[in-house]
Amino acid sequence: MKVLVTGARGQLGTDLVDVLIRENDVFGFSHQELDITKPHKVLKIVNEIKPDIVIHSAAYTDVDGCELNPEKAYRVNALGTKNVALACQESEIPLVYISTDYVFDGIKSQPYLESDVVNPINVYGKSKLEGEKFVQSLLKKFFIIRTSWLYGKRGRNFVKTILNLAQNQRELKIVNDQVGSPTYTLDLAQKISELIEFPYYGIYHITNQGFCSWFEFAREIIGGLSLKGIRIIPIESRELNRPARRPSYSVLENYSLKLKGLPLLRDWKSALKEFLSVLKSNQ
Numbered sequence: 001m002k003v004l005v006t007g008a009r010g011q012l013g014t015d016l017v018d019v020l021i022r023e024n025d026v027f028g029f030s031h032q033e034l035d036i037t038k039p040h041k042v043l044k045i046v047n048e049i050k051p052d053i054v055i056h057s058a059a060y061t062d063v064d065g066c067e068l069n070p071e072k073a074y075r076v077n078a079l080g081t082k083n084v085a086l087a088c089q090e091s092e093i094p095l096v097y098i099s100t101d102y103v104f105d106g107i108k109s110q111p112y113l114e115s116d117v118v119n120p121i122n123v124y125g126k127s128k129l130e131g132e133k134f135v136q137s138l139l140k141k142f143f144i145i146r147t148s149w150l151y152g153k154r155g156r157n158f159v160k161t162i163l164n165l166a167q168n169q170r171e172l173k174i175v176n177d178q179v180g181s182p183t184y185t186l187d188l189a190q191k192i193s194e195l196i197e198f199p200y201y202g203i204y205h206i207t208n209q210g211f212c213s214w215f216e217f218a219r220e221i222i223g224g225l226s227l228k229g230i231r232i233i234p235i236e237s238r239e240l241n242r243p244a245r246r247p248s249y250s251v252l253e254n255y256s257l258k259l260k261g262l263p264l265l266r267d268w269k270s271a272l273k274e275f276l277s278v279l280k281s282n283q
């Protein structure tokens with residue numbers, strides 16, 4: 001297949017290109033090469049390449065940044081997604097839109113199903129949800145993939161932040177009242193490459209299995225690398241006083257995958273173990 005990827009230099013975009021290129025013709029566009037807020041440019045590139053499918057991974061992902069700059073959040077995450085969807089519309093090109101667990105409010109205490117009511121509590125979640133709505137209203141053939149707590153080799157993420165902090169600090173204070181599923185971008189990219197082989201369009205929750213708090217995630221990272229003498233102290237979110245609220249519980253039931261009989265991603269701890277060993281071997 002000819003696959004066009006937006007946000008190809010991001011965490012997920014990088015792994016998507018690496019995975020997809022094994023069996024497809026991949027056209028990955030960085031932010032610099034394709035700014036999704038420019039409708040004419042998006043249309044021109046899609047019309048020139050004529051891809052069989054577009055995977056739209058580009059987004060403004062700084063959750064606190066979105067809260068402080070809502071105009072940018074809506075311009076990129078909502079209107080940018082509308083531009084990509086419109087470019088796919090005319091030739092009925094299927095679109096994969098990467099969305100987020102933050103479309104939910106976190107009030108539930110059981111994993112969220114794809115059919116659960118959305119109710120984002122921050123600007124990032126609201127702007128990503130607007131993107132979902134454009135995709136659903138403009139296209140017949142789409143995959144909306146909600147995922148959570150991504151980490152991978154490229155870019156900034158929680159795993160790398162913890163490792164950097166651990167180099168300079170003996171005590172790390174980490175939030176213990178937000179629960180979710182850490183997800184390895186390489187596992188997600190692999191699953192997306194399998195999913196797009198079939199026209200099973202719809203909404204999917206795709207995460208590594210199991211869940212934890214950020215505090216438990218940090219403990220697993222430090223333990224996984226056998227870093228000694230580091231104390232991890234659990235704290236509450238309000239102590240950080242960050243601009244954007246986060247859902248306290250955003251575990252996603254991967255129900256659509258289950259219904260289709262498709263294998264789920266592995267447990268988050270084994271995915272993390274592999275990622276840490278990749279980091280170690282690259283040092």
Ligand SMILES: NC(=O)c1ccc[n+]([C@@H]2O[C@H](COP(=O)([O-])OP(=O)(O)OC[C@H]3O[C@@H](n4cnc5c(N)ncnc54)[C@H](OP(=O)(O)O)[C@@H]3O)[C@@H](O)[C@H]2O)c1
Nearest residue numbers: 007009010011012031035036058059061100147148149150
């Ligand atoms: N990170 C998470 O924990 C998480 C969780 C759930 C869902 N998601 C979703 O998963 C997708 C991938 O996330 P990620 O972690 O890979 O994010 P990322 O590393 O921040 O990658 C996003 C990419 O989009 C690019 N971008 C930003 N504005 C753009 C624009 N106007 N036009 C074109 N490209 C633009 C960024 O480029 P610059 O850096 O140069 O601006 C970056 O390369 C996103 O849709 C995100 O909303 C992420």
